[in-house]
Amino acid sequence: MAISRLNALAAQIGGARSDGIECGKDAAKEFGFAPNHRNLNHGSFGTYPKLLRSLVNHYQDEAEARPDRFIRYDYPSLLDKSRDAVAKYINAPTSTIVLIPNATTGLNTVLQNLVFQPGDAIIYFATIYGACEKTVDFITETTPAESHKVDYEFPISDQDLLGRFEDAIRSLKNKGKHVKLAIFDTIVSLPGVRMPFERLTALCKEHSILSCIDGAHGIGHIPLDLTDLDPDFFFSNAHKWLYAPRGCAVFYVPERNQHLIRSTMPTSHGFIPRPVEGKVINNPLPPTGKSDFVTNFQFVGTTDDTPYLCISAALEWRSRITYAGRKGEEAITAYNLRLAREAGVVVSTSLSTEVMENAERTLGECNFSNVRLPLCFSEVARGEHAQAVKIGQWIAKVLVEEYDTFIAIIVYNGSWWVRMSAQVYLTIEDFEWAGKVLKEVCGRVESGEWER
Structure with a gap:
């Protein structure tokens, strides 16, 4: 390994302890956005500081310089350092943490490892991520498992949501x-709202149900303590x-459940088949001395x-x-939560509409705000959902091609909603601009331009 180069990169990324990066325009300089681009949709794909690109390139260079040495011997120890770092960050034992490409892989890994018997049921919620619902559909097609969707529409109170969950269990x-x-x-993807996941996890324990938390928008977004939360997956x-650069996700499985996760997706060298007389189990990679669970995820194909x-x-x-005398995690959380709330007010005021929120004001306890567009569903879309989707797609394309931005749009409960992503590199001026742009584009929709 080129240790001197790596140390230099680490020092550059960390900077002097007194060298702070102020939220807003100062932080924006740290990212590689095009000069006129406003990145208002951080929630979909994320992004990372330019300095980390140098680090990714460094490791890629090392892999190409000596492929076998890096992949077989150097990579596993570097991976362990990442596992240890993220375990400390979310307060979980390192033995419970492995890394995977994305959250969708996480759900597929859980569902395709569990063994379902006739009469087994999976409960999920109406605002589940689309790909995850399709994964549930696949499981119910290929196993004896059945599924039950908890129906509701936001803005719903946390208490109502919890009640509907328990009703589904009883039913x-x-x-x-x-x-x-x-x-x-x-945190739900679309609309972008916080779920009462802590209490849902507790209810799962109370009813002896395995809890599977899709935290796609969790780590780095809201404080997490997995030892205290203690989910099953x-x-x-x-x-x-x-x-972190794409794609990188954390997969937590407490030791009590690791025997349930026998295979990675796809199955690789770490899988241990059930004993068959005369069959020799062989893993061609160097021995690790780690648990079967950790070893299994250490190498999953050549990627x-x-x-x-x-x-x-x-x-x-x-x-x-x-930010405002705060530093690190405290600064990031405080800035993004405040900016998300203010963005919702600014954009909804510009559009003369409203922010999606419940009476408890818990939906907006995250870095998202959801604002209704000032378009009449019955008139503009003639009350047809498919037509409304086409209009939303037209708006999204216009924002990309003519305004050099993207804002997530959802057709929900008879209206169009936009999801704003607050982030350390944005300021309230970005959302004032977004409000003006959305008002202008909505006017173009009402004039029928989307149909021409």
Whole structure:
């Protein structure tokens, strides 16, 4: 390994401890955005500081310089350092943490490893991520498992949501079903709202149901303590809000459940088949001395997993962020929460509409705000959902091609909503601009331009 180069990169990323990066325009300089681009949709794909790109390139160079040495011998120890760093960050034992490409892989890994019997049921929620619902559909097509969706529409109170979950459990049990697993989010993707995941996890324990938390928008977004939360399965994208390069996600499985996760997706050398007389189990990779669970995920096919190795650097960079006398995690959380709330007010005021929120004001306890567009569903879309989707797609394309930005749009409950992503490199001026642009584009929709 080129240790001197690596140390130089680490020093550059960490900077002097007194060298703070102020939220807003100062932080924006740290990212590689095009000069006129406003990145208002951080929540979908994330991004990371330019300095980390040098680190990714360094590890890629090392892999190409000596492929076998790096992949077989150097990479595993570097991976362990990342696992250890992220474990400390979310307060979990390192033995419970492995890294995977994305949260969707996490759910597939859980569902395709569990063994379902006739009468087993999976509960999930109406606002589940689309790809995750399709994964549930696949499981119910290929196994004896059944599924039950908890229906509701936001803005719903946390208490109402929890009540509907318990109603679903009682209903299924009364039908003689065994509720094996419940899938729910930390923060829903679209609309972007916070779920009462802590209380949902507690209810799963109370009813002896395996809790599977889709934390795609969790790590780096909201404070997490997995030892205290103690879910049965948890996965979260580090490339969204933690500022790690794509694709990089954390997969947590407590030791009590690791025997359930026998295979990675896809199955690789670490898989241990059930004993068959005369069959020799062989792993051609160097021995690890680690648990079967950790060893299994250490090598999953030949892919570029160098983003996994950048978690420590991402955490170090985060420690330099400053805002209103705060530093590091405290600064990032305070700035983004405030900016998200203010963005919702500014954009909704510009559009003369409203922000999606419940009476408890818990939906907006995250870095998202959702604002309704001032378009009449019955008139503009003639009350047709498919037509409304086309209009939303037209708006999105216009924002990309003519305004050099993107804002996530959802057709929800008879209206169009936009999801704003607050981030350390944005300011309230960016959302004032967004409000004006959205008002202008909505006017173009009302004039019928989207149909021409």
